[in-house]
Amino acid sequence: xxxxxxxxxxxxxxxxxxxxxxxxxxxxxxxxxxxxxxxxxxxxxxxxxxxxxxxxxxxxxxxxxxxxxxxxxxxxxxxxxxxxxxxxxxxxxxxxxxxxxxxxxxxxxxxxxxxxxxxxxxxxxxxxxxxxxxxxxxxxxxxxxxxxxxxxxxxxxxxxxxxxxxxxxxxxxxxxxxxxxxxxxxxxxxxxxxxxxxxxxxxxxxxxxxxxxxxxxxxxxxxxxxxxxxxxxxxxxxxxxxxxxxxxxxxxxxxxxxxxxxxxxxxxxxxx
Numbered sequence: 001x002x003x004x005x006x007x008x009x010x011x012x013x014x015x016x017x018x019x020x021x022x023x024x025x026x027x028x029x030x031x032x033x034x035x036x037x038x039x040x041x042x043x044x045x046x047x048x049x050x051x052x053x054x055x056x057x058x059x060x061x062x063x064x065x066x067x068x069x070x071x072x073x074x075x076x077x078x079x080x081x082x083x084x085x086x087x088x089x090x091x092x093x094x095x096x097x098x099x100x101x102x103x104x105x106x107x108x109x110x111x112x113x114x115x116x117x118x119x120x121x122x123x124x125x126x127x128x129x130x131x132x133x134x135x136x137x138x139x140x141x142x143x144x145x146x147x148x149x150x151x152x153x154x155x156x157x158x159x160x161x162x163x164x165x166x167x168x169x170x171x172x173x174x175x176x177x178x179x180x181x182x183x184x185x186x187x188x189x190x191x192x193x194x195x196x197x198x199x200x201x202x203x204x205x206x207x208x209x210x211x212x213x214x215x216x217x218x219x220x221x222x223x224x225x226x227x228x229x230x231x232x233x234x235x236x237x238x239x240x241x242x243x244x245x246x247x248x249x250x251x252x253x254x255x256x257x258x259x260x261x262x263x264x265x266x267x268x269x270x271x272x
Contacts, residue, residue, distance in 0.1 A: 002050070002208055003067045007034070010075040011170035013084055019154065020047065022088055023100060026069055034069055035154065038090025043213045044161060045154035046096045047056060052129050052153030053229060054205040059125060059193060062149045068210060069097035094210060096118060098151070107141035109178055118148070119182035120189040126173035126179075127245055128197070128237055131156040139178040163219055163229065168236035174246040183246070197238035202231040206236060 011023040011031070019039040025031055033228045053063040076088040097212065114122075126134050133155035134140050140152040159166035174180050183189075206227040214223035 001068075003028075003209070004070065004094075005030075005067050007072065007075055007097075010079060010084075010088070012245070013081070015209055020084065022084070024069070024071070024075070024097070026067075026097065027219070028067070031100040031102070032067070032069060033064075034071065034102050035096045035098065035253075036071070036087055036091035037093075037095050037213065038087055041154065044157075047160070047209050048155070048157040049096055049098070049153050050209050051205055052131065052156045053150070055129065055202075055234075056125060056150050056153075056210050058201055058205065059121070059196060061122070061125065062147045064099040064101060064149060064151060066099075066208075067097040068094050071095050093104045094212065101142055101144045101149060104142040104144040104149065107139045107143055107178075109139070109182070112143070114148075114179060114182050116182055116184045119179040120185040121193065122150075123174060123177055123179045123183040123246060124186065124189040125175065125194050126177065128193075128234065129153070129156040130170070130172065132158065132159055132173075134178055135176045136178050141178070157230070159233065160230070163217075166229075166233055168233050168240060169244060171244050172246060177246075180246070186245065186247060190242060194238055194242065197235065199231060199235055202234055203227075206230050 005026040005028045007024045007026050009025040011025060014021045014023065014033065019035060019041055021035045023031060024034045035046060035049065037046055039045070049255075050066060053066055056063050058247050070093060071088060071091055073085075073088040074091050076085050079085055110116045122134075124132075131153060133152065140150070142149045142151055159170075164254075174183075177183075209223075209227065211223040214220075214226040217223075217226045220229065
């Protein structure tokens, strides 16, 4: 289970996206980006954050530490924005705290082109978890203390918003992925990672999700049944026919021109 902490001060909102996370201090003497279960996207976003980040760490990626944070709505009583006050009231109790990385820089692929092995592994990982939110416009990567850190996985695992239609063989569209033009070692990434995704590894990942964020899921008999649904989906995706996996990048002849306008394109082939 994730470490439990208690919020002590609401510092400031982060007005990025629609979920309105906030910077908060806690009784662990740390500063955290808090994602609230009362936001419009609901608790499934917090589940996606925990499962995706936990899996990323086990595959060797850097991700900020996650904790469960108890939030008292009174901490926002002096906040003049009524939207924030309402959000805190709707999120009373346990929410998700993401360790704040002070001084981190946004990832700029054109300024610091990624190494092909890293790019290929990251594209493989995002394809596995159906992460549609690592584009050129919003890479959700930070540079901190000489490493690249993965953040913001709430849009991943989107199949859990409609479990009956979940398909572990669904294709992944890599055309807008920030690593697409650099991911030239997809075969090697597939060989490495597909062998690492085991039932035991996935069980350890989903066990970190609090029961209260899995209870009352329609169509399931309790939190453990939901956990196993995540395990079965990801295991089938990793160990089954990986037709969903993008192939090696093929240079787009328009790439030089697109670099001048701040975007890079790549065609993809399916042979790996």
